[in-house]
Amino acid sequence: MKRPPKHAPARIASTADLRLFQRMMGAAVIRPLDANDNLQAKWIDGRPMDSVAAEFIKPNDRLTAFERLELYNQMYWSRLFDSIRDDCPGLVAALGDAAFGRLAQAYLAVRPSRSFTLRNLCSRLVQFIRDNPRLTAPRTPLAIDIASFEWAQTVAFDGESRPVVAASSLARTPPGRLRLGLQPYVTLLDLRYPIDTYVMSVKRREAMRSEASNTPDSKVVSRRSARRPPRPRRARTLVAVHRLDNQLFYKRLEPGAFRILGALAAGATLTRAVAAAGPKARAEQVQAWFTSWMALGWFCAPGNKRSRRAS
Amino acid sequence: MPANRFNGHSDYGIGIGLRVPHYSHILSKKPVVDWFEIISENFMVEGGRPLELLDKILEQYRVVQHGVSMYFGSADKPDRTHMRRLKNLVKRTNTPWLSDHLCWGSVDGTYTHDLLPMPYTFAAARRTAEKIRQVRDFVEVPICVENVSSYAEFHASEMTEWEFLSEVVELADCGILLDVNNIYVSSKNHSFDPYDYLNNIPHHRVGQMHVAGHTKFEKYILDTHDHPVLDPVWKMYAHATKLCGVSATLLEWDDRIPSFDEVHNEALKANEFIDGAKKAVV
Numbered sequence: 001m002k003r004p005p006k007h008a009p010a011r012i013a014s015t016a017d018l019r020l021f022q023r024m025m026g027a028a029v030i031r032p033l034d035a036n037d038n039l040q041a042k043w044i045d046g047r048p049m050d051s052v053a054a055e056f057i058k059p060n061d062r063l064t065a066f067e068r069l070e071l072y073n074q075m076y077w078s079r080l081f082d083s084i085r086d087d088c089p090g091l092v093a094a095l096g097d098a099a100f101g102r103l104a105q106a107y108l109a110v111r112p113s114r115s116f117t118l119r120n121l122c123s124r125l126v127q128f129i130r131d132n133p134r135l136t137a138p139r140t141p142l143a144i145d146i147a148s149f150e151w152a153q154t155v156a157f158d159g160e161s162r163p164v165v166a167a168s169s170l171a172r173t174p175p176g177r178l179r180l181g182l183q184p185y186v187t188l189l190d191l192r193y194p195i196d197t198y199v200m201s202v203k204r205r206e207a208m209r210s211e212a213s214n215t216p217d218s219k220v221v222s223r224r225s226a227r228r229p230p231r232p233r234r235a236r237t238l239v240a241v242h243r244l245d246n247q248l249f250y251k252r253l254e255p256g257a258f259r260i261l262g263a264l265a266a267g268a269t270l271t272r273a274v275a276a277a278g279p280k281a282r283a284e285q286v287q288a289w290f291t292s293w294m295a296l297g298w299f300c301a302p303g304n305k306r307s308r309r310a311s
Numbered sequence: 312m313p314a315n316r317f318n319g320h321s322d323y324g325i326g327i328g329l330r331v332p333h334y335s336h337i338l339s340k341k342p343v344v345d346w347f348e349i350i351s352e353n354f355m356v357e358g359g360r361p362l363e364l365l366d367k368i369l370e371q372y373r374v375v376q377h378g379v380s381m382y383f384g385s386a387d388k389p390d391r392t393h394m395r396r397l398k399n400l401v402k403r404t405n406t407p408w409l410s411d412h413l414c415w416g417s418v419d420g421t422y423t424h425d426l427l428p429m430p431y432t433f434a435a436a437r438r439t440a441e442k443i444r445q446v447r448d449f450v451e452v453p454i455c456v457e458n459v460s461s462y463a464e465f466h467a468s469e470m471t472e473w474e475f476l477s478e479v480v481e482l483a484d485c486g487i488l489l490d491v492n493n494i495y496v497s498s499k500n501h502s503f504d505p506y507d508y509l510n511n512i513p514h515h516r517v518g519q520m521h522v523a524g525h526t527k528f529e530k531y532i533l534d535t536h537d538h539p540v541l542d543p544v545w546k547m548y549a550h551a552t553k554l555c556g557v558s559a560t561l562l563e564w565d566d567r568i569p570s571f572d573e574v575h576n577e578a579l580k581a582n583e584f585i586d587g588a589k590k591a592v593v
Contacts, residue, residue: 001421019386062530068463116380160357246360
């Protein structure tokens with residue numbers, strides 16, 4: 001959003017006036033709350049916020065202009081926090097509520113939503129964590145891995161599915177010329193931690209808590225289940241996040257398999273991709289991998305050559 | 312108006328919103344429902360489970376699209392990529408009309424994901440009507456715009472909310488999705504008579520109605536959609552039905568969602584008021 005005007009227009013007589021008005025109110029609505037989760041007392045130029053709000057919002061007999069604007073400001077942050085927490089249960093569990101809250105507020109303040117849908121709210125979170133490692137220190141590598149994994153789940157849930165390449169068409173093209181694309185909903189992740197098992201244990205805990213809240217002795221159950229799963233220990237994990245029959249799946253990959261898929265996704269020919277597996281990869285092993293990937297429907301016509309690997 | 316050009320000359324009866332907690336019940340029990348309203352944005356995706364589910368629903372039920380992010384009142388131009396996605400969904404659902412809100416919520420491409428109230432000015436009405444026309448011409452289905460609930464009013468406004476709504480729909484030549492609960496909520500927040508609102512809009516343009524529950528706080532009312540419909544709102548719905556005729560009606564219940572049957576039975580209460588309105592006409 002462009003910088004708001006110093007004052008909201010007193011009259012709205014044109015689309016340009018309307019835009020200035022919306023920049024003013026929009027900037028106020030998305031501005032971070034203060035430490036007490038209220039509208040900040042000062043505007044960006046240092047003026048008292050109550051006088052700034054009163055310039056364009058009418059008070060009524062119960063609420064001041066400041067209080068009316070505050071309702072929208074608080075609803076904005078409540079809505080976005082709820083959304084980002086729903087999308088990142090693993091990150092919440094690993095960082096804790098307070099640190100996650102600080103990360104989310106900083107992220108949304110710098111990277112407000114640029115999409116019509118909240119589905120895309122976390123699309124830039126991994127890069128933001130990389131660019132601002134202090135916010136997640138000393139667990140930044142873990143936070144990057146979890147955020148990558150959780151965004152990959154969003155992509156796998158409703159990402160594009162392209163026509164699957166038929167085995168017969170593969171046979172018609174020499175391997176030295178054959179290029180294959182990976183389905184857009186498949187993400188390859190080179191992780192420093194076993195995030196797949198960690199996120200699954202977090203989700204199991206969340207499910208237990210949800211069930212517990214519906215039982216008569218919920219206090220006992222929820223106290224027992226409130227313990228968060230221990231954070232994972234470092235262990236390099238290569239995984240593909242994908243879907244099958246519209247259900248989410250995580251598939252562990254051997255290093256050779258990961259390199260082949262990565263090379264194909266980056267636009268390499270089949271010959272070069274298989275060579276990327278390394279000299280230790282046995283032919284029958286590579287054959288078995290391809291059989292499995294074909295059965296999963298992972299291959300489509302190549303699209304752009306952007307790498308689908310993330311780490 | 313039971314069927315008019317703003318709702319595709321359809322006569323849809325009483326529907327409810329298609330919501331996640333009810334998916335398995337609907338797919339397994341196949342309850343009789345006149346129609347479902349879907350949030351367009353939930354299905355403007357590239358693939359996966361949402362579209363599979365939608366296709367299963369479409370095999371059994373009539374669906375109407377309701378949007379939350381077109382932001383007809385934003386000064387920004389309509390986003391053509393967004394409109395293309397919307398049109399693709401329209402082709403999939405065969406919605407006889409589609410609706411979105413008379414509000415704004417994005418500026419310079421930054422989204423608040425809220426339904427922010429408009430300054431009620433003639434210039435804003437002209438801009439809003441122009442965008443409604445552009446979207447309608449692109450997606451090629453009738454559009455009904457919904458009045459929103461609001462918690463703020465602006466010094467710049469030059470007219471009442473119902474005058475602004477009337478100005479916009481006349482300039483755009485579009486329909487109205489009359490949200491009776493939103494009128495009630497705003498009337499309490501801004502101290503106007505909700506019947507003045509109902510009595511002074513172009514009734515022949517109403518293509519659909521919404522009813523919903525709300526939550527009272529000490530100094531204001533919030534449009535929470537997490538309760539049954541309150542009596543004053545049903546009373547207003549009965550009055551609106553007398554004025555506008557029997558329109559496609561939908562109950563919104565979006566938070567703390569109870570069982571499917573509870574939501575559907577709450578929606579079907581509208582029949583009592585529809586019958587009353589019909590008798591009054593006879």
